[in-house]
Amino acid sequence: MSEFIPIARPVITQAEKDKVMEVLDSGMISTGKWVKELEDNFARYMGEAGACATSSGTTALHVALAAAGLNPGERVLTTPMSFIATSNSILYCGGMPVFCDIDPDTFNISPESIKAAFEQVPEIKYLLLVHLFGLSCDMAPIMDLCKKYNVTIIEDCAQSHGALYHGKKAGTFGLAGTFSFYPTKNMTTGEGGMVISDDAGLIENSKLLREHGIGKDGTHITLGYNFRMTNIEAAIGLCQLERLDEFNAKRRENAAYYKEHLSDVPFIELPVEPVGYVHVYHQFTLKMKVPREPFLEHLKANNIGYKVYYPIPIHLQPLYKKLGYGDCRFPAAEDMAKRVVSIPVHPALGERDRERVVECIRQYKPGGA
Numbered sequence: 001m002s003e004f005i006p007i008a009r010p011v012i013t014q015a016e017k018d019k020v021m022e023v024l025d026s027g028m029i030s031t032g033k034w035v036k037e038l039e040d041n042f043a044r045y046m047g048e049a050g051a052c053a054t055s056s057g058t059t060a061l062h063v064a065l066a067a068a069g070l071n072p073g074e075r076v077l078t079t080p081m082s083f084i085a086t087s088n089s090i091l092y093c094g095g096m097p098v099f100c101d102i103d104p105d106t107f108n109i110s111p112e113s114i115k116a117a118f119e120q121v122p123e124i125k126y127l128l129l130v131h132l133f134g135l136s137c138d139m140a141p142i143m144d145l146c147k148k149y150n151v152t153i154i155e156d157c158a159q160s161h162g163a164l165y166h167g168k169k170a171g172t173f174g175l176a177g178t179f180s181f182y183p184t185k186n187m188t189t190g191e192g193g194m195v196i197s198d199d200a201g202l203i204e205n206s207k208l209l210r211e212h213g214i215g216k217d218g219t220h221i222t223l224g225y226n227f228r229m230t231n232i233e234a235a236i237g238l239c240q241l242e243r244l245d246e247f248n249a250k251r252r253e254n255a256a257y258y259k260e261h262l263s264d265v266p267f268i269e270l271p272v273e274p275v276g277y278v279h280v281y282h283q284f285t286l287k288m289k290v291p292r293e294p295f296l297e298h299l300k301a302n303n304i305g306y307k308v309y310y311p312i313p314i315h316l317q318p319l320y321k322k323l324g325y326g327d328c329r330f331p332a333a334e335d336m337a338k339r340v341v342s343i344p345v346h347p348a349l350g351e352r353d354r355e356r357v358v359e360c361i362r363q364y365k366p367g368g369a
C-alpha cells in the first residue's frame, strides 16, 4: 500500500530548530524580544503600522474584538461557514453573532447578503468577516456597505496569510486583521496568533488585554488575560515568515496542477480564483456533484488524506442551536456543508503525491459504475 498523504504538514527545517535553540539557550523562554521581532516583521510584511502577537488565532480574535470596543449585547455580522472560533470570539465578548449566507462560488459571505443583513438588523455595529480557505472576500463593495451603514470591519485571516485582493493584503482593509499560526496554517508557530492594525490605540488595547491589563505604570487598569505568545513560538514564526511567500507559491503551484488535471472530471467542481485576487490555497476545496460519502471512502482506501471543512455550519452546531440559532436558514452554507471536501495542497506535497491524488480522483466511478 502506498504511503499516506496527509491533508496538512508543516515545513520545519534546521533554521527553525536553530532559532528555537537560540531562545532556549538565552533562558528567556516566555515572552520577550523574539515576540517583539515577530510582531515588527509581521506588521512590515503586511504593510500595517502595528501588531500584537497572541497565544492563538482564537485569542487574537478575542482581543481584537474587545479592543475594537465590542460591548455585551452588541451585534456582529459574521459567516456561518467557518471554524467555530470565529463566532465564539463574539460570544467571549458578550456580543451577539448575526449570521448571513455565503456565495457558494467563493465560500465567503457575499456583499448581497451583507447588505440584506444590514437592512434587516440596523443594530449591527461590527462585521467579522473570514477570508475562507485562502481567498479574500469581495472587499470593495463590502467596504462601501460598511461605510454607508457605519459598521466596523474586523478580518479573520486565520486562513489567508498573504492573500491579495487587487494587490492589497487580506487583513489590511478593516480596523484590524487577525491571524492563526496553528500547524496546518500557511505559516506556523505551533500555537499562536497575531492582531494587525494601523490604529495604534487598537494595538495598545490588544496588548493590554493580552497581558492582564497591565498599564505602563505597572498597575492593572483593565480586566485582561494571559494570552501571551512565547519566544519559543516566535522563534519558529520568524523563520516561517521569511518563507511565507515561498510556501504560498508552492500551494499555488499545487493548486494549478490540480486545476490542469482535474478540470474535466464531471463529478466535482474546483475552487475559483476571481480576476484580481491572489488565492493562497490554505485549502483546495472540491464541491461534490455526487454523494460525498462513497468518494471519501475511496480517498481513504487509497491513503489520501482529506477533510471536510466544515461538516456542520456554525448556526447548526449544538451550542448555537441552544442559543436559539437552530431555526435560521442559510441555504448556500447548509448546501456547501454537505458537498465540500478538501484535498492536500500544502507545500510539503511532493510531485508524486499530487500525481497520486489526481490519479485517485480520476479513477473514481460515482455510483460504482
Ligand SMILES: Cc1ncc(COP(=O)(O)O)c(C=O)c1O
Pocket (backbone or CB within 6 Å): 056, 057, 058, 059, 082, 083, 085, 086, 130, 156, 158, 159, 180, 181, 182, 191, 192, 193
Ligand atoms: C477561520 C478561523 N478562525 C479562527 C481560527 C482559530 O485559530 P486557532 O486555532 O489558532 O485558535 C481558525 C483556526 O483553526 C480558523 O480557521
